[in-house]
Amino acid sequence: MSERKISTAVIKRLPRYYRYLGDLLEKDVVRISSKELSERMGVTASQIRQDLNNFGGFGQQGYGYNVGYLYYEIGKILGLEEKHSLVIIGVGNLGQALANYTKFDKRGFDIEGLFDVNPRLVGMTVRGIEIRDIDEVYDFVRENNIHIAVLTLPRLKAPQIANELVESGIKGIWNFTPIDLKLDEEKVQVENVHLLDSLMTLSYKISNQ
Amino acid sequence: MSERKISTAVIKRLPRYYRYLGDLLEKDVVRISSKELSERMGVTASQIRQDLNNFGGFGQQGYGYNVGYLYYEIGKILGLEEKHSLVIIGVGNLGQALANYTKFDKRGFDIEGLFDVNPRLVGMTVRGIEIRDIDEVYDFVRENNIHIAVLTLPRLKAPQIANELVESGIKGIWNFTPIDLKLDEEKVQVENVHLLDSLMTLSYKISNQ
Structure with missing residues (x-):
């Protein structure tokens, strides 16, 4: 059922569905109509039906959606069934904040390595994980079958490190540096999480309110 | 010239233009053709011309864009001429990381207050700013004409605090909590910066590569 090309807009909405359904599950909601889900999420019921039809539907006429099933299925589409192993490259304030973010573990994103250039940081631990020298990251990625590299390091070093990570077999880069990486999409x-871009967008909205 | 309604897509691209032009300025590039800018940014030259025409153009046929002028004008559109005062609410790892992010200052975003519920944090300082009790934030916002509140606090408290901030006259909320705030857009x-949504989007892309 994932043979069709799904639009970027739909993909961007999937984590939001997943988040809302997770909230409903926590409140022990078993079933929800597309109307009620649409009111909670602030989108139209027809939008929800259209979005979910991309993946085969999941709803039954007059019954609504089974929350647990839909949560499970969207999780599967998002690739959350599989564990994802991460390394964080750049263990400054932001890198440490991300290393301490327990929500990632709960969704199957396991931080397995921390790397930095700063010799004062190397050897320290964050949440029991030792910070290693950045030169070791490529072998570490290869040997531990790491999927995702989180880049929270200075921009100047980012392109070269990203290229070497790709050579080492990394599958995804979560890029917090303020540059757009040009890498082989194959x-x-x-x-990207461009924090300053986001803050400037907010500034624009305020100024043009 | 900002009478026309500008589309969200264009607005989202403006910080990116600003970022690229800032990079060019640092490299002392005075002038750039839309062709060259488009190659650097990975968008078409006609896209750039269309985007910038929303704000009156800025380019001259056969001359290209004056980098400094365009940077200045886009900054003005983004509301960066005006200083924006910020408070950070929730001074855990992420709040501290943002408080230490010097790039914000450079763009005129001044962090003026830090607030937390945790009595162990209250009284401590980050970059010379004392962490205060969260109950004091509303008066602080009123008395210091604070524009933007950065929410890096647990999700359960976020909606009520956001409502009270709006009552206190806050103009913008930079929301890092994993919920969508329902507030009066007027x-x-x-x-929003929904980190886990972004990571799940990456997971989707990897799984469906």
């Missing part, structure tokens, strides 16, 4: 997927 | 602008 080999690696990139997701 | 009064306050919200920009």
Whole structure:
């Protein structure tokens, strides 16, 4: 059922569905109509039906959606059935904050290695994980079959390190550096979190309110 | 010239233009053709011309763009001429990471207050700013004409605190909590950074590569 090309807009909405369904599960909600889900999420019921039809539907007419089943299925589509192993490269404030973010573990994202150039950080531990020298990251990625590299390091070093990570077999880069990495999309997927871009977007909205 | 309604897609691209132009300025590039800028940014030259025409153009036929002028003008559109005062609510790992992020200052985003519920944190300082009790944030926002509240606190408390911030006159909320705030768009602008959504999007891309 995932043969069709799914639009980026739909993909961007999937984690949000997953988040809302997770909240409903926590509140022991077993079943929800597309109308009620749409009211909670602030999108139209027809949008929800259309989005989920991309993946085969999941709803029954007059019954609504089974929350647990839909949560499970969307999780599967998002690739959350499989464990994802991560390394964080750059263990400054942001890298440490991400290393301490327990929500990632719960979703199957396991942080397995921390790397930094700063000799003062190397050898220290964060949540029981030792910080290693950045030169060791490529072998570490190869030997431990690491899927995702989180880049929270200075921008100047990012392109070269990203290239070497791709050579080492990394499958995804979660890029927090303020540059757009130019990498082979056949080999690696990139997701950017450009914090300053986001803050400037907020500034624009405030100024043009 | 900002009378027309600008599409969200264009607005989202503006910080990226600003970022690339800032890089060019640092390299002392004075002038750039839309062709060259488009190659660097990985968008078409006609896209760039269209985007910038929303704001009156800025380019001259056969001359290209004056980098410094364009940087200045886009900064103005983004509301960066005006200083923005911020408070960070929730000074855990992520809040501290953001408090230490010097790039914000450089763009005119001044962190003026830090607030937390945790009595062990209250009284400590980060970058010379004392962490105060969260109950004090509303008066602080009123008295210091704070524009933006950064929410890096547990999700359960976020909706009520956001509502009270709006009552206190906050103009923008930079929301790092994993919920979508439902607030009056006439009064306050919200920009979300849902980290786990972003990581799940990356997981999707890897799984469906």
